[in-house]
Amino acid sequence: MMKGIRRQIVLQYFILVLLALLLIESIFLVAMQKYYYDSIYNYIESNSKNVIRYYNSSFIDSSNESSFISNLMYYLKLENTSLEILDTEGRVLALSSGFESDRVVQTSDVPQALKGSTGRWIGKDVITGESVMAVSTKIDYGNDNVYIARYVTSMERVNDALVDILVWSGLIVVGVLVLVFTISIGLANSIVRPINIITAASAEMAKGRFDVRIEGDYKYEIGELSSTLNYMAEEIVRSNQVKDDFISSISHELRTPLTSIKGWNETLESGGYDPEETKMGLKIISKETNRLIGLVEELLDFSKLQQNEMKMVKGTVSVREVLQEIMLNVWAKAEQKQIKLRLTADEEDYLILGDGNRLKQVFLNVIDNAIKFSHMNTWIDITIKREQDQVVVIVQDTGIGISEEHLERVKDRFYQVDHQHGGTGLGLAISQQLIELHGGTLQMESELGNGTTVTVKLPALTQEEHFESDIDPEVV
Incomplete structure (x- = not known):
């Protein structure tokens, strides 16, 4: 079980990559669906417009409605696509499948076509229940001869292809996530391992073992941290040595005048010395006392400076x-x-x-x-x-x-x-x-x-x- 920073690094890195992959996959699938659907729509629209344009330039007799609709079905048919001829009310007048139908089409592509644009509708076919695309175009030959050519093509194969793309892209995402998870564990370990080493060394330093050093050539902030801790340990060792030297030195500095003062005091107390010797002893006592006062004042001044209490x-x-x-x-x-x-x-x-x-x-x-x-x-x-x-x-x-x-x-x-x-x-x-x-x-x-x-x-x-x-x- 991963704990602490390692788990956080792996989890956050994993979630970040997962969200990025999901976003990329969603955009990719939407783009692929739009590409396929638009390709089918553009093909049907281009073909129908070209045929209608050609049909308008011909001299086909349109006075007979039955013959006229038959000609439309012949000229406008497309392979693997069902063609319906509708009137302005949406009633089906003819089907390329050959089956008669008296149903009325009410999908949104019909009103769009009546307004002069090429209508498109995608949904479920009411008869077969399969996913289809309907593309409708208005045919206007004057004298109130207005019809709608409605192409209906199945989208099942396209949708199956999109599902295959989704499955494959999903497998790729899973593979990438496995790779990311593996890499993130290695990345987390590369960060956490030196931190654990530094923590262990710091714990030893906290116990007073300042001879401990952080081994390893680490880079960036981790390297700076280890170098700083090693430098800190060296400075503490040096400071302790300076402190020991100071204690030894100050002990000697204090002991020398105190020994002189004590020695002359005991000598003078015993008596029997002429005035000159007594005067010399008192002079030495005074000199060594002043020396002691100077040492103490120096220590007091330093203490005040360290505590920002020096008054001037x-x-x-x-x-x-x-x-x-x-x-x-x-x-x-x-x-x-x-x-x-x-x-x-x-x-x-x-x-x-x-x-x-x-x-x-x-x-x-x-x-x-x-x-x-x-x-x-x-x-x-x-x-x-x-x-x-x-x-x-x-x-x-x-x-x-x-x-x-x-x-x-x-x-x-x-x-x-x-x-x-x-x-x-x-x-x-x-x-x-x-x-x-x-x-x-x-x-x-x-x-x-x-x-x-x-x-x-x-x-x-x-x-x-x-x-x-x-x-x-x-x-x-």
């Missing part, structure tokens, strides 16, 4: 001032590696509409990364310029660079190129989303061993926005 207070922001402030903040860290920061900009302020603190967070992350991955005694160039209606910030270093493989994923959440440098792997992911919230873009170009270039583009502030932001900062 937008106002007029000078990009130049933000970058100068960041350079002061990271100066000590850069000095440790003897790295020089170089800012290149025109005299203008490069104003944008944005949240100054969030933009500072973005550029601090970008510049801090540049310092972290740069070599000793190198330069980091920071360039500000305007491109049409955008403010463009370019941060370029000559550090270790990023390979093409890692560059494609470096902005993914939790992803870290080098776990040894620490961090949560969220910095660039957060920066990307914050820039997008400002209507801008963040792009990275890098070559392994030759440094990295980060380009941030933000919409420049218009005069109308400048005026409005000075009056009332916008909270979004």
Whole structure:
């Protein structure tokens, strides 16, 4: 028993073809019947008109009615067709069969003939009961000599032929339907079989077995679906790996400062240290505490961005001032590696509409990364310029660079190129989303061993926005 989609495909395909075949057969049978009937009618009509035309040109004496009717019967007779001569009332005056008849013909072909056209009637003969066609033609010789020549021919042989055609066409329809049924089952199986395979694989994936893959080279939408599910499984495996790496990394990042804090706390509690050592211990505790706070805040920011709960207070922001402030903040860290920061900009302020603190967070992350991955005694160039209606910030270093493989994923959440440098792997992911919230873009170009270039583009502030932001900062 076929179920589900397979049965629906077979049933609908079968019904569609059946209806189409029935329509075609009906049209064919009607056309064949019309062809046969019209052929018989046209033959009788053409013959009778030709004979009557010839008869009119002859000099046959029509004063004697009996002789006149006999001549009509002689000239108008047709093989395998019965001829009747009727008067205007429809009474039968003569029959080609030789039997006398005083009956009155009341079929529709007689009135049609009296009106001047060639009448045709198809029906059952009142005497024999067989199917016949009657074709009537008016014969008018003047002096009130009006007669009707009525040909009656049996349609039984024609109808038998039509029945044979119906039987044969019916057998052809049955054969076509059997073929269609067989093909539709194969078609349904070709669709349902891969769906069943995909369903089974999806069920395994739902149980957590993401190593399962859909095998087979399927075409069209089925192929796209299987490729999508395989890609989804690969992405889940990769995401799980990234998650595991993140958990391992963040555990290490949290454990290191906590160990330092706990160790110095226990040391200070034991007492007996001079003021300098105590001061150094408290300084380390403060530094590691700030480090913990930074990690937690980064996680909280990412959570807010994921849930669209990040609030920003937008106002007029000078990009130049933000970058100068960041350079002061990271100066000590850069000095440790003897790295020089170089800012290149025109005299203008490069104003944008944005949240100054969030933009500072973005550029601090970008510049801090540049310092972290740069070599000793190198330069980091920071360039500000305007491109049409955008403010463009370019941060370029000559550090270790990023390979093409890692560059494609470096902005993914939790992803870290080098776990040894620490961090949560969220910095660039957060920066990307914050820039997008400002209507801008963040792009990275890098070559392994030759440094990295980060380009941030933000919409420049218009005069109308400048005026409005000075009056009332916008909270979004």
